Structure formats: C-alpha cells, structure tokens
Amino acid sequence: MEKQYCVSPAVLVILLLATACSSSTGSRHFDFNVQWKNISRLCSRKEILTVNGEYPGPTIAVNEGENVEIRVTNGVSINTTIHWHGIKQLRTGWADGPAYVTQCPIRPGQSYTYKFTVSGQRGTLWWHAHIAWQRATIYGAIIIYPRMPYPFSTPIQAEIPIIFGEWWNLPVEGIETEMNKYGNGPNSSDAYTINGLPGPLYPCSIRDTFIQTVEHGKTYMLRIINAALNDELFFTIANHTLTVVEIDASYTKPFDTEAIMITPGQTSTVLFTANQDKHDSTGLFVMAARPYLTTVFPFDNTTTIGFLKYKGTLAENMALPEPYKVRLPYHLPQMEDHAFAISFSNQLRSLGTPKYPCSVPKRIDKRVVITISLNLQDCPVNQTCKGYNGKRFAASMNNQSFIRPLTSILDWHYRKYSSTHYSYDFPQKPPHVFDYTGVDPMTHNLNPNFGTKLFAVEYGTKLEIVLQDTSFLNLENHPIHIHGHNFFIVGTGFGNYDVEKDTGSYNLVDPPERNTVAVPMGGWAAVRINADNPGVWFMHCHLEEHTSWGLAAGFIVKNGAKPYQKLLPPPDDLPAC
Numbered sequence: 001m002e003k004q005y006c007v008s009p010a011v012l013v014i015l016l017l018a019t020a021c022s023s024s025t026g027s028r029h030f031d032f033n034v035q036w037k038n039i040s041r042l043c044s045r046k047e048i049l050t051v052n053g054e055y056p057g058p059t060i061a062v063n064e065g066e067n068v069e070i071r072v073t074n075g076v077s078i079n080t081t082i083h084w085h086g087i088k089q090l091r092t093g094w095a096d097g098p099a100y101v102t103q104c105p106i107r108p109g110q111s112y113t114y115k116f117t118v119s120g121q122r123g124t125l126w127w128h129a130h131i132a133w134q135r136a137t138i139y140g141a142i143i144i145y146p147r148m149p150y151p152f153s154t155p156i157q158a159e160i161p162i163i164f165g166e167w168w169n170l171p172v173e174g175i176e177t178e179m180n181k182y183g184n185g186p187n188s189s190d191a192y193t194i195n196g197l198p199g200p201l202y203p204c205s206i207r208d209t210f211i212q213t214v215e216h217g218k219t220y221m222l223r224i225i226n227a228a229l230n231d232e233l234f235f236t237i238a239n240h241t242l243t244v245v246e247i248d249a250s251y252t253k254p255f256d257t258e259a260i261m262i263t264p265g266q267t268s269t270v271l272f273t274a275n276q277d278k279h280d281s282t283g284l285f286v287m288a289a290r291p292y293l294t295t296v297f298p299f300d301n302t303t304t305i306g307f308l309k310y311k312g313t314l315a316e317n318m319a320l321p322e323p324y325k326v327r328l329p330y331h332l333p334q335m336e337d338h339a340f341a342i343s344f345s346n347q348l349r350s351l352g353t354p355k356y357p358c359s360v361p362k363r364i365d366k367r368v369v370i371t372i373s374l375n376l377q378d379c380p381v382n383q384t385c386k387g388y389n390g391k392r393f394a395a396s397m398n399n400q401s402f403i404r405p406l407t408s409i410l411d412w413h414y415r416k417y418s419s420t421h422y423s424y425d426f427p428q429k430p431p432h433v434f435d436y437t438g439v440d441p442m443t444h445n446l447n448p449n450f451g452t453k454l455f456a457v458e459y460g461t462k463l464e465i466v467l468q469d470t471s472f473l474n475l476e477n478h479p480i481h482i483h484g485h486n487f488f489i490v491g492t493g494f495g496n497y498d499v500e501k502d503t504g505s506y507n508l509v510d511p512p513e514r515n516t517v518a519v520p521m522g523g524w525a526a527v528r529i530n531a532d533n534p535g536v537w538f539m540h541c542h543l544e545e546h547t548s549w550g551l552a553a554g555f556i557v558k559n560g561a562k563p564y565q566k567l568l569p570p571p572d573d574l575p576a577c
C-alpha cells in the first residue's frame, strides 16, 4: 500500500514549506491502521495503541479546500474511533468521530472511511482517538496549508511540530472502565512528552529527548499541539522570544511572548528566530513544558524538556548535559502562575483583516448560561466507591452529568427515531441561582442528574454560550471544546457572570476565534457561535477525567430550509452499533 501521509513528527523530519504535500487533484487519501506497538519509555517496555505503529501518529498535511478521505482500519480487539479535532465538518458530522455521539465505534477488524472537506480554516489542528482514554497514545498533527500566502512576511526556514502528550507506565486503556466502576479519579501520568519523548529529567530517558537543530539567523515555525489528557501546560524556549501567529487554525494579530499557556485540545502556531550569538554560548538551549496547576486533585507535576541546537556551535558535537546540570528556562512560568495564564489568553486577538475578516456575531438570537461543576454523588448501596469521602466523582453542565448512550445520537436524530435514550431538554440556564464561585466547595455539592440531554437550536442561530465555573469540590480552569464550529471568545472574567455589567466589556471587534476555550478558574467565558453547521455536536471539557465524569453535553443544530443547509446523508460504510 502506498504511504500517502506526509511525515511523522516522531521522525523529526523538517517539512519544507514549498514542497510539503502539494496536490493537483484537490483530494487526498490516507490509510490509518490502528494497531498495538511495543515501545519503551521511562525504563520499561509496553504495548501501546498507535496508528500505523507510529507514536505520535502520522501527520495529516492537506491544502485548504481539499477533500480528505481517511480510511481507518481497526486492527486491534477493542472498539475505536478517530476525531479530527477542530475540523469544522460542514454538513459531514458523520465523519466527526466521537463514539456514541456521531458514530458507533469501528469494531475490531472493520474499517470506516472518514470523508470531509477542509474549508474556511488554515493552520495547525490535530486528530485523536475519541473513545475511552485511547487518545493517550493515538494522536497526531493536522496541518492545513493556506490557499493564500501567510499574513506574515518572515520567510520560514522550517516547520517543527511540537506535540505535548502524557505518558503512563501502566496501561491506560482500562482507566475509564475503572473510573466508571469505582467513581474515582485516574492515576496521574508518569511523564509529559514532546513528540512522544519525555526528555532527560525522567528516568532512563536521555535518549528519548527531542532535539531540533537550527541555523543562526533563520526563523522557524512551531506547530504546537497540547494532546495531554488532563493538564494545561506552559511552554517556553530559553533565550528565545515566541511570536504567536495562529491559534486553532485561525490567524491572530501577531504578538511576542516569552512563554505560552496551552490547554488540552488547543493548538498554536508560533514563530521564533534563532538569534542567539553563537560566540556567546554553547549553542544549546532548553525548551520546556510544565503544567499550569489549577486543581487540588493529584496531578503530574513534572517537567518535560527538549533542546534547540545551533548548527556550527559546540552544541553540535556535545553530549547532552546531565539532568542535574539542566537549568530550566528563566521564563518558564511557575505551576501556579494564574496571572501569566490570564494575561497570555487576554493578548489573543483575531487577525481581522479584509482577507481574514472576523465574523463574530454582533447581535445574538439566544444566550445560554452553563455552569461547569465537579460533583460528588452518594455511593449506591452495595457498591464500592473510591472517590472523595467514599463517594463517586461526577461532573456536570447545568447540573446535568452526560451519559453517552450505546447508540449513535447523530444517527437516531437524523432518522428522527424517538428514543428513551435521550431527550432535547438540556437546561439552558443553571437550575439554581447561587454564588457560583463563592460557595463552600464541600457543603454546596449538588447531586447532579444523570442522562443524555441535548441542547438544540435552529439553523443559523446566533448563539452566545456563557460558561461559568463553580467552586464545587474546587475551582478549576476548564478547557471547553465544541465540535463542529469555531466560536469567538467575546469576554472572560472572574467571579459570577453578570449580564448587565459584563456584556459592556465584550470585544465584538477582534475576539480570538477558537474551538477550545480556557474558562478561567473561578470565572466565566462568553463565546459566540454562528450555528450554521447542522448535526449533533459534542461539547465537553477536554480534560479527559472530566469528560469521563460527565462534563459534556450534546449540541444540536437543526437542518435549515435550503438544501445546502442540511446534513448530508450517512455514508454507506458508517459503523453500526
């Protein structure tokens, strides 16, 4: 079989812009085989789930406007699905991927071809498994090359994928099953990784270190993806300034920063120039990522590092420094640096030029307020519960904890089956009004309702969703991801959202456009959506432990009146449940 995907970040090949994956046909085919691969990290060997035996998986590099077909064959003995995170999937919700939301899983030995067109977006996105915790190892980059030249003029020497992940020494496939059984939290990971490599601060890992060679005076493009399961991360490169030019495949007004904060689900394209004088240094610079901590739950507090090596310097032939000699970059924010996290997010702005206008809805048809909560549920009789205080952890939106049915919601919705499996009555405001961010975390812990409640809007609705953090269990920064649409982050703030006061400070000129928003810890974020993509769309916290606990909902955009406003019919090979 011909290998048609372009290049894997794992092999550290640098993509040259001009030659990358050009196609004259306007359509592109990839083959993904889900298979086990035996690999060693952190002093032990284990079998991990991969695509084509690669970790991270192959890069999907396409041109804006192309039709993409990815044939996924399940070569393992458990169900799987793949999601193309951030791809809008205009009218092709069947190809979106979340298990039991837009499709039944691909069963062992079966194949399913995901077909979609990449339009109206350009930059860095990613793909990952979307069932249980398989995305721990099944993930890779998506690169969409723009139809028009980049809006920045600096010539780019090379593109470097930087994909953060999390590594567990024990198998991760069973984590969700275990969590469902006992209602507990997962073990925290044993390492963070850069392109699958933990780097020398972990045991037995000196050889598993990401190293990028650069040339003095040249500018490089980093395509940064946070594929970690449960942790927001800070990232920086010693002595180098980063220029953010695009987030979630949408251009930004470029701005310089010493570090970035990136949540699971988010992507960010940044430029940096290798401008350090080679006579002043060894030519070796540390890049590092560590978690942005907003939780009281156990978490992985380690740091992953890699290196930039300047060509023609001592560094070229030098062994890497011993771990104890590694000095972390001065500008790497501390784990509790909320101020940095907030000020970084506040600098993001849509490019908003005539070529790339910012299409934020200035007026809205509907505003929905959704509280985000962690919860404790009493332990059912005759069960063992391992959550806090002998109870079960849960998580909810407007006190609804989402249960994925064992059927495809999209399919049932499309066929207009009436079902007891789900209902269209997701609450559009919090069921109780209280001091969301100020109550005692333990005493105000409402038992959530469990079920599959969907939230439906008419085609073309200009929708505002206010996401409100609550202090149940603890305040936390939640990365909320909405499938099928980008949204505009028109406002964020601390404390309780106040419609009278807070709408006045909205940015309706050049708000950042994303698919995943970091809802500030103890605060709120207001996002606006042009609901113009008919289908059933998963909306959830991209911290995998919270998704497992039910911090999710189904968002439905109904068909419009015109033929081009309707969901396309399902493909013939759509898996059945």
Ligand code: C2O
Pocket: 083, 085, 098, 128, 130, 265, 481, 483, 538, 540, 542
């Ligand atoms: Cu990436 Cu549902 O998500």
